[in-house]
Amino acid sequence: MGADVVSEDIKTLTRDGKEFDLRCLEKAAACCKLNVIKKSCELVNLSEDDLPCIVQLKKKYFMIITEIRNGECFVTSRKPSIGIWMPLARLGAVYSGTIYRFTEQQETSASKVLMPAWFRTQMNELWPQYMQVLMATVMVNLLTLALPLFTNMVFDKLIPTFATDTLFILGMGMLVVVVFDFVLRWLRTYFVDDACRVIERRSEQFIMGRLIQLKQSELPDSPGRITHAVESFARVKEFLSGTVVLSLLDVPFFILFTLVIALIGGVMALIPVGVAICLVPVTIFSYRRTRRRASELTQANNAKSAFLYEVSSELEAIKALGASGKTQARWRRLVTRSAWASLASKQSNVLLNTLVASASQCVVIGMLVLGVFQIHNGNISPGSLFACIILGSRAVAALMNLAMAVNRLSFSVKALKELNDLLGLAGENDNNDKLNVPAIKGLIEFDKVSYRYDASQPEVLKDINLKIRPGERVAILGASGSGKSTLIRLIQGLVEPTEGNMLMDRHNLEHLNLDQYRSHFAVAPQKPSVFAGTLKSNLMLGQSSLSTERLDEACYGACLDGFVQQCSRGYAHPVLERGENLSGGQRQALSLARALLRRSRIVVLDEPTSAYDNHSESLFCQRLPEILKKDQTLILITHRHNLLQLVDRIIVVSEGRIIADDNRGRVLEELTYRRSEASAV
Ligand SMILES: Nc1ncnc2c1ncn2[C@@H]1O[C@H](COP(=O)(O)OP(=O)(O)OP(=O)(O)O)[C@@H](O)[C@H]1O
DSSP states (O other): OOHHHHHHHHHHHOOTTSOOOHHHHHHHHHHTTEEEEEEEOOGGGOOGGGOSEEEEEGGGOEEEEEEEETTEEEEEOSSSSSOEEEEHHHHHTTEEEEEEEEEEOOOOHHHHHHSOHHHHHHHHTTHHHHHHHHHHHHHHHHHHTHHHHHHHHIIIIIHHHTOHHHHHHHHHHHHHHHHHHHHHHHHHHHHHHHHHHHHHHHHHHHHHHHHHHBOGGGSOSOHHHHHHHHHHHHHHHHIIIIIHHHHHHHHHHHHHHHHHHHHHHGGGGHHHHHHHHHHHHHHHHHHHHHHHHHHHHHHHHHHHHHHHHHHHHSHHHHHHTTOHHHHHHHHHHHHHHHHHHHHHHHHHHHHHHHHHHHHHHHHHHHHHHHHHHHHHTTSSOHHHHHHHHHHHHHHHHHHHHHHHHHHHHHHHHHHHHHHHHHHTSOBTTOSTTOBOOSOOOOOEEEEEEEEOSSTTSOOSEEEEEEEEOTTOEEEEEEOTTSSHHHHHHHHHTSSOOSEEEEEETTEEGGGBOHHHHHTTEEEEOSSOOOOSEEHHHHHTTTOOOOOHHHHHHHHHHTTOHHHHHHSTTGGGOEEOGGGTTSOHHHHHHHHHHHHHHTOOSEEEEESTTTTSOHHHHHHHHHHHHHHSOTTOEEEEEOSOGGGGGGOSEEEEEETTEEEEEEEHHHHHHHHHHHHHHHHHO
């Protein structure tokens, strides 16, 4: 367990003088796959296994102990932010007697699939709501007993004696019961829906947080698969946190109702018990069948979502290429496949539903037939028979709900498994011992780095040794597909070398907190990313408030200033999804301005002017040096000769290897020489 990150997380959670929020801590710990355990013990009894831990002091203060040695402990708190060694006895004077320690979450594979830890954490926090649901369920089911007892009384006592006064009083009482029943059922549904709402908000926040953290190299090739996994979870969570909970809570009442039937009607209780026994194999068979169907349906829907995602983002290209017919034909095939899979899975459901409805009728028929014999033998009265029938139907209804929930569970398990597989992919900061990177000097080193995107593919970069010093202005040149952008991805830690090491200020990137590390980069990628919103929201992506002067400066540098002035609403100019209402050059300028706005230590520009006209490109070449500070490193990937005036050093990549790396003049000379040699041949 890594002390650094846990301490760091804890520090942000323990605000001096404020109430300690255990829920927040549990949530943060769950993100690191840790459980929080509250423990009462003497400080002298703390063992290595307890560390790091949060120590609760008197007066609501908290500290973190990361190490204990020779009667001293290393403690940190928010104030001072650095740690100190302190004798345990001294801390003992202000110690409240409680610590919070951490253990790694252990999961069995079954629990992982049915209720992954992150989802269970959300549900665990909702115990108060579920306790209310439980209480309402108990009340509702107890009130259910009133109707059969009333019926029994009416048939056996009131009809023979025609005691109308008692009948009216009991009738009024039953009306009150009905009103209570209505209110309780409504409340129960409300509590469940409210719990679902909370789970929805929290789990979807968690999912997005985790998705963003996943390693780029681990993500599935198809963004449609990700979308589908997240979408199907939206349908599942309501079922798991609502339907399943209610069905499970109803089950004990099957036993209660059967016991009451046994009390009133003796052997009549055998009927619901018999139906329950028959339902078990039917439900298991149906569950297995539906699980197979769910798997086929998921595959079909995945393919559909992936294709839909692709078509919706490339609609214009499809029209321009005249590929509408082919697109429709492929869509038809996908839809047909998914419709058949959907029909097959619905059939499994319908079969169980129909069987379950028949089982309910069987209970009534069975009870009537057995009841006639029982009445004839004088064992029960007609009133008891009516009461048993009502109770029997209610008892079996509880089981039927459970059987149907179990059947539907196969879909939920499938969807949860898919999402869990996705979220279980390696994340960038999964190891808790990553170093924080509050600042960098900017020394980038490739130490014998090789990289391949896929084990089955050849290496894209081979044995690269390279050093880029802080403040250098470097261009990376090379033919298409030679590996320039991959080089940049490695520098940013977006992908990990298959061999060798990537270093920043002599620290291996695999030991750094990559989120923090990347905050020192300003990147304008080859393919600009533009989002729906305004020019300002796009420029400010990932930034807090900035002055208009800073925005103006960045737009000036990227030559976007002219366009901003043309827009009547200036920076508030609306931008459509993926920047559909902007030209290619404007999208690129926006992405470039966003990078310049960050004033990061390292500025990476991948083909920054590929969509610029010649005039804008020349302007950019003039303006960029005005904007860049001396200590900012510039790494420029370009095919444009004009841009080379911005750099002092040129690195040439060919087929994944560095074939030239020198100052601008010498490399350009060498390239001209090679070109003339080649043309002479
Ligand atoms: N995500 C990926 N999965 C598999 N292979 C990839 C991926 N991205 C790039 N490649 C392959 O890696 C090689 C290097 O690609 P890279 O994008 O680094 O080239 P580049 O020099 O930047 O090219 P260009 O100048 O055309 O942008 C290419 O052969 C490309 O097909």
